[in-house]
Amino acid sequence: MTDIAGVRPPRLLTRDARTRRRNAAEFRFRLYGRVAVCIGVAALIVLLASVVANGVGAFRQTFLTLDLSLDAAELDPSGARDVAAMKKVTTIGYGRFLTRQLKAAIAERGIRIEGITDSDIAGMISKAAPAQVRDRVLADPGLIGRTVAFRLLANGRIDGYLKGRVTMKSARLDGNVSPAQLRLSDALRKDGMLAMAFNWGFITSADASELRPEAAGLGVAILGSAYMMIIVLFLALPIGVASSIYLEEFAPTNRWTDLIEVNISNLAAVPSIVFGILGLAIFINFAGLPQSAPIVGGLVLTLMTLPTIIIATRAALKSVPPSIRDAALGVGASKMQAIMHHVVPLAMPGVLTGAIIGLAQALGETAPLLLIGMVAFVRDFPAPPPEGFLDPATALPVQVYNFTQRADPAFAERASGAIIVLMVFLLAMNLVAILLRRRFERRW
Template sequence: MTDAVFNPAGTSAAAAPRDIGIKSRRAAEKRFRMYGAAAIIIGLAFLVLLLVSIVSKGYTAFFQTMITVPVEFSEKVIDPTNKRATDPKVLITANYPNLARDAVAKVVGIDPKDRPSIAKLKGFISDGVRAQLRDMVLANPDIIGKTVPVTFLASANIDSAYKGQIDLTSAEANRKVSDAQVGIMNKLSEAGVLREHFNPAFFTAGASSRPEAAGLGVAILGSIYTMLIVLALALPIGVCASIYLEEFAPKNRWTDLIEVNINNLAAVPSIVYGLLGLSIFINFMGMPRSASIVGGFVLALMTLPTIIIATRAALKAVPPSIRAAALGLGASKMQTVTHHVLPLAMPGILTGTIIGLANALGETAPLLLIGMVAFVVDYPTTPFEPATALPVQIYMWANEAERAFVERTSGAIIVLLIFLIIMNFAAIMLRRRFERRW
């Protein structure tokens, strides 16, 4: 007979290793939580850094430096021989930039007859002033001989200098704004005629080779056309296909093959869909290049697998008891799906659709391949006319050499991000609006 070991604490010898194991597991869990929190913090830090970089470079695109001066619509410049009654073309071919330069020269105290001093104003005013003053005269010929206050754009280089984007302390040879232009800019600013104004043309104007006159109007309208076509095609086709596969199709090797292919299509790079659209819609079917209709077809094909997968997941989330109860009360299979299953799955369907549309809105590669990089100045009146899209416009501006297009690029990214945020916010609101709990 062995003697029992006295344990004053009342615990067994096996408790010590067990306590060590529990402590190690708790320590590992604590480390895992710390790693997860660190990963989230790092991700948020990079996201904030990205947003700050984009906003700091792009918010200035929403404002533009403009000059407001009284312009004398001199008859000596516009129609010196008084032929406008018999030859209206003289009103089109007149040297309107001289009117704007003379008006600016008077404000800063330069004699308009002093051509060497007037030459310093070259490149100070946007070339778009020619069309602006011409349109004013053509709309109201009685303005000739009068002096009218006019607000017009400063050139892109003056705009960048006024916004502080050009280092004016560097040598004159190393910047695109001369010392004389800087002096004129300061005088105009002190006189209160050179100021920053909100730039609505950034949202309404079309493409332009002049950065100060370039806008997103055509790109926004092209994106709207494209998204409407994607929504009209992808949503009904995707929902109908999902309902058939989930509720009516027999489970066999063919439906399994279709499901695998749908999942694979969702992972296909978007540029492949661009090649498909180029070969089928443009080369084979002869549809117009650079048109929103082609872009809508291509992005609809790309979005379709995403909508089908999201819709099937939403249908699967509906409890089987809903189907059983409807069938037990005498409803047909179609009535069960349309009256009970589909309404309950609607939040997931709408969320998947909006997320798919948001992904399509930011696609660039397929639109580049179908030629939506056209230089379009006028608004497309139908989806069959040439247009571009927001991501393509960003790509085009990013390749421009002018310094002023940098802020235009960042500003367009901000607009695109706002559209994406609105669409994702709409997805959240729709889910909460239609969500039902059981």
């Protein structure tokens, strides 16, 4: 017989080599865990910080406040205040009008800048500003003849100067902005005409062309994404939950259900762009739905989200203890009553988690939307639902992609800003999910 007592340390107060080794291994293991968590948190912080640092500027914009005396002779030559006739004055006419007014205002304030030209002064305001004024005048012809304070978008380069992106040095090499303009903006700023303010337009207005980054907004993309989320929620959640309940609780186990199960798991792993091709082939080419429409995007994202929701829901249903089913059946509940009254309410938190993961995935998805035309440049807002589901729109992630494709550095800031909006959307969705889960999670 081996002497077990001989291997043991003689005293409890001294640790033997084996215990020391085990304790060291345990300490190391915990250390690896902490390092891993730290790396993850650091990566997240760096990511968020860089996005916020780059994007927060998109939410502030430089505006030029100008009192415009809306001259009737120029803006309404017919004099009848008839909107149809007033439309004959184009944005070019308004542009000339604005330049003259701005020049007058500068002179009136006694600001004198060495070597500044008329086109420099015209270039101070955004190319979107004439349309801004025209739209407001056409909407309210009564304004004509009066002097009205307008807050006009400043040119993207001037905005860049106030945000520190454009400097005197870079302006000398830049064909789109001159040092004289920058000196003028310094003077205007001192005067209070030029100032930064919160940029509601970034959230509410539509995208703008390459030449006017200062006017570009996310309105259409936010609406498009919201429409698609509505479609995904109302299609994927019921279909996913119903099929999970059937597969988990009612379906017999045979070759067919096995096949379906394998296919659902495989679908979850299919690259999203494949769903885009499918959507193009089936919904647009075969079913004849319009391109770029949120309905098509929503359907494609529904297909993509379904496997996620089904897998999560089935896992949630599986985790409900069978004793609850027995209990319900034992008092004479039917199978459906047992499931609807007891199993599904208990599985609800898991179902919601799955649905939110699926929706979040759908919200951030870009690739399939590129294939069904949602990458188009859309200026017009879609109509309110349900007709709006068929109108062209874009989506937030696609808008991010679009912004990053453009040459003007002002769009880089807007791409990061769009990412912030996207993340706010995600946070809001998660918050709703958490609140709903709290409500259902009274599982005592």
